[in-house]
Amino acid sequence: MIYVTRRSHFSASHRLFNPKFSDEKNVDMFDKCANPNGHGHNYYLEVCIAGEPNRETGYVIDLKKLKRIINEQFVDKVDHKNLNVDVDFLSGINPTAENIVIAAWKQIVPHITEGTLHSIRLHETENNFVEYRGE
Amino acid sequence: MIYVTRRSHFSASHRLFNPKFSDEKNVDMFDKCANPNGHGHNYYLEVCIAGEPNRETGYVIDLKKLKRIINEQFVDKVDHKNLNVDVDFLSGINPTAENIVIAAWKQIVPHITEGTLHSIRLHETENNFVEYRGE
Amino acid sequence: MIYVTRRSHFSASHRLFNPKFSDEKNVDMFDKCANPNGHGHNYYLEVCIAGEPNRETGYVIDLKKLKRIINEQFVDKVDHKNLNVDVDFLSGINPTAENIVIAAWKQIVPHITEGTLHSIRLHETENNFVEYRGE
Amino acid sequence: MIYVTRRSHFSASHRLFNPKFSDEKNVDMFDKCANPNGHGHNYYLEVCIAGEPNRETGYVIDLKKLKRIINEQFVDKVDHKNLNVDVDFLSGINPTAENIVIAAWKQIVPHITEGTLHSIRLHETENNFVEYRGE
Amino acid sequence: MIYVTRRSHFSASHRLFNPKFSDEKNVDMFDKCANPNGHGHNYYLEVCIAGEPNRETGYVIDLKKLKRIINEQFVDKVDHKNLNVDVDFLSGINPTAENIVIAAWKQIVPHITEGTLHSIRLHETENNFVEYRGE
Amino acid sequence: MIYVTRRSHFSASHRLFNPKFSDEKNVDMFDKCANPNGHGHNYYLEVCIAGEPNRETGYVIDLKKLKRIINEQFVDKVDHKNLNVDVDFLSGINPTAENIVIAAWKQIVPHITEGTLHSIRLHETENNFVEYRGE
Numbered sequence: 001m002i003y004v005t006r007r008s009h010f011s012a013s014h015r016l017f018n019p020k021f022s023d024e025k026n027v028d029m030f031d032k033c034a035n036p037n038g039h040g041h042n043y044y045l046e047v048c049i050a051g052e053p054n055r056e057t058g059y060v061i062d063l064k065k066l067k068r069i070i071n072e073q074f075v076d077k078v079d080h081k082n083l084n085v086d087v088d089f090l091s092g093i094n095p096t097a098e099n100i101v102i103a104a105w106k107q108i109v110p111h112i113t114e115g116t117l118h119s120i121r122l123h124e125t126e127n128n129f130v131e132y133r134g135e
Numbered sequence: 136m137i138y139v140t141r142r143s144h145f146s147a148s149h150r151l152f153n154p155k156f157s158d159e160k161n162v163d164m165f166d167k168c169a170n171p172n173g174h175g176h177n178y179y180l181e182v183c184i185a186g187e188p189n190r191e192t193g194y195v196i197d198l199k200k201l202k203r204i205i206n207e208q209f210v211d212k213v214d215h216k217n218l219n220v221d222v223d224f225l226s227g228i229n230p231t232a233e234n235i236v237i238a239a240w241k242q243i244v245p246h247i248t249e250g251t252l253h254s255i256r257l258h259e260t261e262n263n264f265v266e267y268r269g270e
Numbered sequence: 271m272i273y274v275t276r277r278s279h280f281s282a283s284h285r286l287f288n289p290k291f292s293d294e295k296n297v298d299m300f301d302k303c304a305n306p307n308g309h310g311h312n313y314y315l316e317v318c319i320a321g322e323p324n325r326e327t328g329y330v331i332d333l334k335k336l337k338r339i340i341n342e343q344f345v346d347k348v349d350h351k352n353l354n355v356d357v358d359f360l361s362g363i364n365p366t367a368e369n370i371v372i373a374a375w376k377q378i379v380p381h382i383t384e385g386t387l388h389s390i391r392l393h394e395t396e397n398n399f400v401e402y403r404g405e
Numbered sequence: 406m407i408y409v410t411r412r413s414h415f416s417a418s419h420r421l422f423n424p425k426f427s428d429e430k431n432v433d434m435f436d437k438c439a440n441p442n443g444h445g446h447n448y449y450l451e452v453c454i455a456g457e458p459n460r461e462t463g464y465v466i467d468l469k470k471l472k473r474i475i476n477e478q479f480v481d482k483v484d485h486k487n488l489n490v491d492v493d494f495l496s497g498i499n500p501t502a503e504n505i506v507i508a509a510w511k512q513i514v515p516h517i518t519e520g521t522l523h524s525i526r527l528h529e530t531e532n533n534f535v536e537y538r539g540e
Numbered sequence: 541m542i543y544v545t546r547r548s549h550f551s552a553s554h555r556l557f558n559p560k561f562s563d564e565k566n567v568d569m570f571d572k573c574a575n576p577n578g579h580g581h582n583y584y585l586e587v588c589i590a591g592e593p594n595r596e597t598g599y600v601i602d603l604k605k606l607k608r609i610i611n612e613q614f615v616d617k618v619d620h621k622n623l624n625v626d627v628d629f630l631s632g633i634n635p636t637a638e639n640i641v642i643a644a645w646k647q648i649v650p651h652i653t654e655g656t657l658h659s660i661r662l663h664e665t666e667n668n669f670v671e672y673r674g675e
Numbered sequence: 676m677i678y679v680t681r682r683s684h685f686s687a688s689h690r691l692f693n694p695k696f697s698d699e700k701n702v703d704m705f706d707k708c709a710n711p712n713g714h715g716h717n718y719y720l721e722v723c724i725a726g727e728p729n730r731e732t733g734y735v736i737d738l739k740k741l742k743r744i745i746n747e748q749f750v751d752k753v754d755h756k757n758l759n760v761d762v763d764f765l766s767g768i769n770p771t772a773e774n775i776v777i778a779a780w781k782q783i784v785p786h787i788t789e790g791t792l793h794s795i796r797l798h799e800t801e802n803n804f805v806e807y808r809g810e
Contacts, residue, residue, distance in 0.1 A: 002503045003536040013148030013175035018326055029327055031334060037217035040148035040175005042260055056423055057434055058501035063533055064436060082172035096328035098272045125177055128333055131273040137773045138806040153596055164597055166604060191693055192704055193771035198803055199706060231598035233542045263603055266543040283688030283715035288461055299462055301469060307757035310688035310715005312800055352712035366463035368407045395717055398468055401408040416665065418553030418580035442622035445553035445580005447665055487577035530582055558731055569732055571739060636733035638677045668738055671678040
């Protein structure tokens with residue numbers, strides 16, 4: 001069993017808030033991240049596939065195929081976008097790193113047919129990252 | 136003469152467009168960066184001061200003072216902000232990296248009293264950065 | 271279940287040695303790290319919390335709270351310090367990366383009340399790091 | 406239980422292909438990586454040892470010893486080499502990252518006598534890496 | 541005047557040697573880099589354009605155009621290639637970092653029509669890089 | 676003219692203070708860096724040589740030779756050392772980054788006989804670095 005990881009990048013803006021909260025409570029909870037006009041990040045997404053290398057190719061999964069899946073199902077839909085309003089699969093979801101990585105999993109997992117999707121890690125800044133393993 | 140550099144970080148959103156252009160021309164010119172709802176970046180700002188080390192301290196400039204100037208005059212005003220609408224000194228300016236770095240220079244240069252401001256470099260992504268030397 | 275990680279930084283000095291060893295044995299065992307006057311590092315500490323995102327906030331844990339816990343319980347006590355003599359909870363402990371990361375765990379784990387402390391990773395240099403999972 | 410990791414570096418060239426495939430099939434499968442004259446990478450190898458810190462030293466394993474094992478058994482044999490023709494233990498093996506990391510495991514594992522070899526991670530580029538845990 | 545830099549990446553193999561030298565002299569001069577079957581690197585190329593931002597766009601140069609020039613004139617011709625045999629504009633040239641960066645300059649400079657080409661920096665490893673300013 | 680840079684690494688401890696200052700003034704001036712028992716850093720040193728590539732080798736300077744000079748004249752004397760007490764050429768000097776980089780220049784410049792020493796950059800942390808050009 002080998003774990004193969006492909007890193008991708010996207011730049012996006014977001015605002016963290018709960019529409020059911022008052023403005024004060026949103027600021028209390030989300031601080032600077034609740035700024036009404038939003039802010040943004042350079043995100044790095046690391047998608048990890050587990051599997052046995054194919055005997056003929058030595059690949060668990062062709063990384064070109066994996067890159068295409070990641071781009072078509074996730075990165076192209078969030079890159080240079082506002083995560084609060086531009087992304088159908090994030091509609092009604094507060095775009096915390098936790099919620100984004102779960103959304104990435106749901107978008108990508110149906111398309112992985114070689115090996116199995118093991119984990120997705122999302123870096124929001126150099127100091128903050130989250131990981132989801134589908135559990 | 137020693138060149139001393141302090142790196143700072145901020146996260147912000149922006150949209151690139153010229154209000155005098157048509158929507159088509161903005162997309163043609165700024166591509167994905169013209170997305171009406173914006174996108175964002177983790178920016179790194181490197182402020183470089185040139186000067187001779189003080190004989191008593193061995194410092195060109197106390198980096199704690201430099202950090203305070205950078206934060207008060209620039210970083211606190213752009214961090215977790217939308218650069219198109221939240222920042223007074225960027226009002227009416229298309230927030231390209233070029234224009235942001237010039238604005239940072241104007242904000243910071245009046246406050247440098249030890250050494251002289253030599254250059255400011257702004258990283259927008261791992262692959263794109265700009266530098267201004269006040270010339 | 272999401273794994274949320276916060277990275278922190280501190281600069282510290284240390285000397286590796288066992289007071290029960292002879293000088294020769296300390297040099298034999300710890301080589302350059304046994305230099306009597308010490309040396310130092312820029313350390314990076316990655317604290318990982320596992321938990322389910324809160325439905326109302328989308329956070330496993332508010333990273334501002336986690337940052338405050340990490341700073342108050344650990345980073346503020348080791349940053350710009352000599353790990354052999356300045357840190358009460360390292361008293362009598364040889365400050366190898368292994369022993370530092372265990373000490374960080376003991377300092378931080380009682381204060382984690384949202385999610386559970388999953389792992390702590392400590393980078394001593396670009397080439398050396400250790401991880402502890404409380405096992 | 407502590408997980409101790411040592412990162413090493415080597416520069417090597419390789420060509421990905423299966424000698425049983427036609428040229429067309431090799432290009433179809435391995436794309437640019439099938440270029441007959443090869444290409445190359447700066448590889449980073451992260452070797453992780455799991456164990457309990459020795460009470461007298463505070464080390465799971467002396468990293469100088471681990472570095473020597475990694476160099477003698479693996480890095481010195483692949484650094485500044487062509488992985489298709491210069492490396493005896495890769496003879497007849499298509500040098501994908503997956504196959505290289507398995508070969509690294511086989512080379513290193515017999516020599517780990519303090520702690521146990523837990524995992525080896527190999528970075529081929531900033532965006533691609535693989536991990537093997539001996540399973 | 542603003543200095544705008546775009547970073548690109550390519551993976552290539554090379555062998556350093558002078559065909560007029562004996563094998564011994566090549567090993568003496570180029571050491572491991574003279575390995576007859578070659579080795580390789582992940583190269584990073586930083587192309588810096590100097591100019592004044594256009595008043596209507598705020599750009600010194602549209603980075604999409606710059607990226608296209610860099611790819612068409614240089615990166616696409618060296619990526620996943622053997623620099624000794626696969627690249628017409630390196631024919632007969634010993635592919636040291638110094639010689640590669642000069643070749644990159646010659647390839648790219650005729651195509652820069654907005655601003656002027658100020659410098660090109662080439663990173664061969666994390667520890668080695670060269671810069672050329674056309675002087 | 677090509678600018679060739681070699682990056683080196685060392686780990687060291689130091690304390691910033693002026694023995695002519697009172698304890699209060701040292702804390703006021705150097706803050707946490709005046710901690711009597713010291714602290715430390717992972718330093719990166721970038722030594723840049725300017726020159727024309729040799730026609731026979733394509734090298735401005737053989738980086739193996741440059742590495743040897745840097746190690747013998749500087750890195751071996753500061754690595755895993757206390758910069759206040761262990762280093763003869765820093766004796767009586769407050770080891771600020773500014774003063775260390777000037778000392779590195781003085782140590783290295785007499786030994787550069789191919790090309791000329793153009794600049795030395797010293798990174799003290801990810802956020803602080805200094806550069807000296809011998810002026």
